[in-house]
Amino acid sequence: MSSSNGGIRVVVADDHVVFAEGLRYILEDAGFAVVGVAGDCRAAAVLVRDQQPDLAVLDVHMPGGSATALVRRVKEDSPSTRIAMLSMQASSRRVAELEDLGIAAYLSKVVDAATLCSVLTAAVHSSGGGTIRVVPGVVDAPHPPVALRAGDRELLEHIAAGRSNKWIARELFVSEATVKRRLAEVYRELGASTRAGAISRAHQLGLIRHDHGTP
Incomplete structure (x- = not known):
């Protein structure tokens, strides 16, 4: 996997040209390398198979097949490709179905460009399980108010940028064990058990700035 946006190779698939x-422009402007654009499920599957990208950004509703069949095909033909699904409308059942297939992210098409790029970067770099979900109106069970300590937002920004615990420890001049302990405390406060869950919750609460850099 790539270590910065400039090295992240992306396939985009959406039947609305x-x-x-527009998505290609946004991603390339942010430093991603868009290696192909497809307009239906069959073309998307072939493009991913041929290009073996780091990331496939796929519309949930496209002609030529179902989203679940496309995800299964991508995972079979290019196991290392992370998958992000985009949709204008989403039911909790559809989101859960795709999450069960192991997609890395599920985003609403109404998110702003900065959030989109931030989540896609995190989806590629995240080594843990779980799906980063940024879909207004489709949320997990409500959590109590979040009370983060000084420095916790910085930790969230680091993990959203795909940085490892070792990298964070070196940057903050603390031990890796300290980073793990602090992240565990942040996860508990957010009601999350994985990096993906913490990033999803942080985006929902507006806790992550979108001007953080890449490793």
Whole structure:
């Protein structure tokens, strides 16, 4: 996997040409390398198979097949490719179904460009399980108010940028064990058990700035 946006190779698939080209522009402007754009499920599957990208950004509703079949095909043909699904509308059942297949992210098409790029970067770099979910109106069970300590937001920004515990420890001049302990405390406060869950919750609460850099 790549260590920065400039090395993240992406396939984009959406049957709305204007949206697909707009997404290509947003990603390339943010430093991603878009290696191909497809307009239906069959073309997307072939493109991913041929390009073996780091990330496939796929529309949930496209002609030529179902989203679940496409995800299964991508995982079979390119196991190392992380998958992010985009949708204008989403039911909790559909989101859960795709999460069970192991997608890395599920985002609403109404998210802003900065959030989109931040989540896609985290989806590629995240080594833990779980899906980063940024879908207004489709949320997990409510959590009590979050009370983060000084420095906790910085930790969240680091993990959202895909940085390892070792990298964070070196940057903050603390031990790796300290980083693990502090992250565990942040996860508990957010009601999350994985990096993906913590990033999802942090985005929902507006706790992550979108100007953080990449490793």
